[in-house]
Structure formats: structure tokens, C-alpha cells
Amino acid sequence: MTDANLESDLVRDFHSVWHPCTPRRDQETNPPLLIERGEGVFLFDRAGNRYMDVISSWWVNLFGHNHPRLNAALQQQLAKVAHVMFAGVTHRPAIDLAGKLLSLAPPNLSRVYFSDNGSTSVEVALKMSLQYWLQVGRPEKKCFVHLSGGYHGETLGALSVCGLGLFRAPFEDVLMENVAVQGPDCYSCPFGLVPGSCQAECFGPMERALEEGAGRIAGVIVEPLVQGAAGMKMYPAVYLKKLQEAAARADVHTLYDEVAVGFGRTGSLFVAGTEGLRPTFLCLSKGITSGYLPLGATLTEETIFAAFDGDFASRRFFIHSHSYAANPLASAVACETLALLTEDDFLAGLRPKIAAIGAHRPRFEELPWCGEFRQTGMIAAVELVRDQKTREPFDPARRAGYAVYLEGLKRGLIMRPLGDVVYFLPPLVISLEEIEMMMNTARTCMIEALGK
Numbered sequence: 001m002t003d004a005n006l007e008s009d010l011v012r013d014f015h016s017v018w019h020p021c022t023p024r025r026d027q028e029t030n031p032p033l034l035i036e037r038g039e040g041v042f043l044f045d046r047a048g049n050r051y052m053d054v055i056s057s058w059w060v061n062l063f064g065h066n067h068p069r070l071n072a073a074l075q076q077q078l079a080k081v082a083h084v085m086f087a088g089v090t091h092r093p094a095i096d097l098a099g100k101l102l103s104l105a106p107p108n109l110s111r112v113y114f115s116d117n118g119s120t121s122v123e124v125a126l127k128m129s130l131q132y133w134l135q136v137g138r139p140e141k142k143c144f145v146h147l148s149g150g151y152h153g154e155t156l157g158a159l160s161v162c163g164l165g166l167f168r169a170p171f172e173d174v175l176m177e178n179v180a181v182q183g184p185d186c187y188s189c190p191f192g193l194v195p196g197s198c199q200a201e202c203f204g205p206m207e208r209a210l211e212e213g214a215g216r217i218a219g220v221i222v223e224p225l226v227q228g229a230a231g232m233k234m235y236p237a238v239y240l241k242k243l244q245e246a247a248a249r250a251d252v253h254t255l256y257d258e259v260a261v262g263f264g265r266t267g268s269l270f271v272a273g274t275e276g277l278r279p280t281f282l283c284l285s286k287g288i289t290s291g292y293l294p295l296g297a298t299l300t301e302e303t304i305f306a307a308f309d310g311d312f313a314s315r316r317f318f319i320h321s322h323s324y325a326a327n328p329l330a331s332a333v334a335c336e337t338l339a340l341l342t343e344d345d346f347l348a349g350l351r352p353k354i355a356a357i358g359a360h361r362p363r364f365e366e367l368p369w370c371g372e373f374r375q376t377g378m379i380a381a382v383e384l385v386r387d388q389k390t391r392e393p394f395d396p397a398r399r400a401g402y403a404v405y406l407e408g409l410k411r412g413l414i415m416r417p418l419g420d421v422v423y424f425l426p427p428l429v430i431s432l433e434e435i436e437m438m439m440n441t442a443r444t445c446m447i448e449a450l451g452k
């Protein structure tokens with residue numbers, strides 16, 4: 001492939017493709033990487049340059065690119081059938097996958113509804129919750145509580161429970177009316193406490209919202225432990241325990257959106273199931289196919305499913321579908337992904353990697369623009385600030401995070417900071433040696449971009 005071809009492909013891209021979350025001016029000055037192939041934690045562009053996939057291609061990849069077992073699972077299914085609709089038809093990969101998911105999820109969850117991405121897995125949970133209350137004679141329960149900093153996808157329903165103005169603002173007037181609650185903010189804890197020793201003293205606003213609004217609230221939705229799009233904001237499980245108790249008292253559903261944190265990212269397979277946490281709905285996607293194919297799954301309880309027990313005339317069934325729901329190729333790869341995740345004590349093998357990432361904390365904390373280094377399992381983040389002492393942020397016009405991203409590209413790292421939060425969310429198979437490379441190179445990029 002000559003450079004002329006590369007140029008012409010980028011020109012064609014510029015004139016015909018609309019890329020997500022990409023300002024046009026950025027695309028002009030920094031054209032997208034033209035990726036040709038992947039191998040393990042690395043991606044290679046057309047010129048053969050190698051880039052480490054530091055953020056797992058938007059948080060989806062668990063086992064690296066071009067994995068022989070995932071490739072084989074896909075090819076085997078491809079030789080049988082690529083796709084069939086999922087109403088009036090079923091297939092082995094979906095049946096196997098549902099069984100495996102349920103065997104790994106907390107025991108209160110007994111049904112799996114398949115869709116085809118993270119936003120749809122959330123939409124399904126929201127709609128099921130609403131329709132459940134309608135069908136059990138509580139039609140007034142029709143809004144959701146959500147947290148500041150929460151993110152659950154981009155469709156209008158999911159945006160209606162989003163706590164981030166960046167995503168909501170243009171659509172504010174057409175979103176469903178829900179209840180936004182100040183969520184945990186360990187970075188600037190109003191009580192001056194630190195995670196680990198606190199008792200979620202910040203739970204007050206949620207407690208009040210649930211008490212006061214119980215009669216009209218259908219459910220409360222959270223990203224457990226890590227609010228990804230908010231900038232990898234982290235909070236302790238004690239908040240979720242309090243939420244579980246308060247939600248039970250208020251008779252509202254709990255919706256865990258583990259689209260980002262599910263499948264081992266926090267060190268556990270799911271947050272649901274740890275510490276006795278038992279959500280009513282568990283939304284999954286991203287890592288479910290280790291980044292191979294789109295798939296969503298919404299798990300729920302038998303009581304929810306039972307409320308949809310009706311014939312055609314009653315209309316008590318879930319009238320919601322996606323053409324690619326439970327796609328057989330995606331389901332087959334997901335089964336193999338779960339096999340990889342659960343054999344040879346894979347999750348226990350993450351512990352030294354989690355420790356290796358954490359060992360870099362002091363090397364970041366010593367830098368003058370590190371407001372915080374935080375970590376939950378295989379997810380770590382550095383909050384870039386103008387002044388470490390006061391934590392005064394950088395002027396947004398400086399685009400400190402973006403400057404670090406550009407340095408990363410020069411040095412073979414694909415990062416994609418969230419504003420001024422540089423984060424690490426690598427494929428789980430990253431080796432200890434690759435972790436050193438990732439953390440050291442990222443630190444160099446930050447110094448290059450921001451000074452020392």
C-alpha cells in the first residue's frame with residue numbers, strides 16, 4: 001500500500017464518514033489513524049506503526065485483538081449460520097450464553113433479554129421496569145433516579161438518565177423527566193473522607209430522593225463503582241449497599257449498568273454479586289464479546305418476567321425488538337469469551353497486574369499537575385489539574401488531555417482522555433511488561449505535553 005493510497009483513503013474518509021464524538025476541526029488537523037490489523041494489545045496502522053490499545057477500543061476488548069480462540073469460535077459459527085431473527089426462532093449459541101451468564105450472575109437473576117449494544121441493554125431495563133409497574137397496577141411509578149456523573153448511552157431513553165450535561169444539553173427539552181441526584185464524588189468528597197474508610201456519608205441526597213419520591217419512582221440506575229464517561233470517577237461499594245437497602249424500603253428497582261465495568265474490569269466478573277449486591281436488572285455489553293461483535297444483554301428477576309405472563313390479547317408481553325438481538329456470531333464469541341474469563345483462574349491472575357498498575361501511583365502523584373491517581377481493579381485514571389494543591393483545573397481551552405493524547409500517538413499509545421482525565425483501561429490480557437511500557441510511556445507523554 002503506497003502513501004498515495006493512504007492519503008486518498010483519508011480524503012475519502014474526510015468527505016464521506018461522520019465519526020462519533022469528533023469535532024470537525026480536530027479531524028482536519030489530526031486525521032484518524034488508519035488501522036489495518038491488530039495483535040494482542042496492539043493495533044497497527046497502514047504504515048506498520050504499532051500502537052498499544054490503552055483503552056481497549058472504547059472499553060470493549062478483554063482478550064486482545066486477533067485472538068485465536070475467539071477467531072475460531074466466530075469461524076465455526078459462521079460456517080453454520082450468521083444471523084436469524086430472535087422471535088419465534090432460537091439457537092444454541094444464545095441458549096448457551098444465557099445459561100452461562102445466569103450461572104455467573106447473582107442468583108436472584110434468572111432471565112436474559114438480548115439486544116445489540118450497551119445503550120439498548122439500558123433501554124430494555126428502563127422499559128421493562130416501567131411496563132412492570134404498569135402491569136402490577138402501579139402506573140404512577142414512571143420515573144427514574146439517576147446520579148450526577150452517570151452515563152448510560154446515547155439513545156434518548158438512556159440520555160434521560162444521564163447526569164452529564166455534555167451529552168444531555170442539546171436534547172434537554174425532549175428528555176423524559178427523571179430525578180437527578182448528587183452522586184458520590186470521592187475526588188472532592190464534601191465530608192473530607194477517603195474511600196475505604198468512609199461509610200458513604202454522601203448517601204443522604206439519594207436517601208431523601210427515594211423516601212420522598214417512592215410513590216412515583218420506578219427504579220434507580222447506577223454505574224456501580226466506576227462512573228466511566230464522567231472521567232472514571234470511583235466510589236466504594238458501601239454506597240451500593242446503602243442503595244440496595246433504601247431501594248428495598250422504597251419498593252423501587254435497582255438497575256446496574258455494568259456495560260463498562262462488567263466482565264472483570266474491576267477485578268470481579270461483575271460488581272453485582274459481590275458484597276451481597278443483588279440488582280433487579282443487570283445491563284451488559286462491551287466486553288461480552290471481548291470487542292468482536294455488538295451484543296447487549298439485560299438480566300432480570302423472575303418476578304419481573306412473571307409480570308409479563310400474558311397472551312396476545314392481553315398485550316402483557318414485551319413489545320420491543322432489535323433486528324440483530326442475540327446475533328448467533330456474537331453469541332458464539334460471547335460464549336468463548338466467558339469460557340476464557342472463567343477458566344484457569346483467569347480473574348485471580350489479574351491481581352498482580354492490578355498491583356503493577358497501582359505501583360505507579362507515586363510516580364504520577366509526584367508530578368505537579370496530578371490532581372489524583374485513582375484505581376479500581378484494572379481501571380486507573382490520572383486527573384490532570386493546573387494546581388495540585390488547590391486542584392484548580394486547567395483552563396478547558398488548553399485541552400490538556402487532548403495534548404497528552406497527541407503525544408501518545410507519537411509514542412505508540414492510543415489513549416483517549418475524558419476531558420482532562422487520562423485513564424488506563426487496557427485489555428485484561430495485558431502482560432506485566434506491557435503494563436510497565438504503558439504506564440512509563442503515558443507518564444512521559446504527560447510530561448512532554450504539560451511540563452514537569
Ligand SMILES: Cc1ncc(COP(=O)(O)O)c(C=O)c1O
Nearest residue numbers: 117118119151152153228259260
Ligand atoms: C456505562 C455505560 N452504559 C452504556 C453505554 C452505552 O454503550 P454503547 O456505546 O454500546 O451503546 C456505555 C458506553 O460507553 C457505558 O459506558
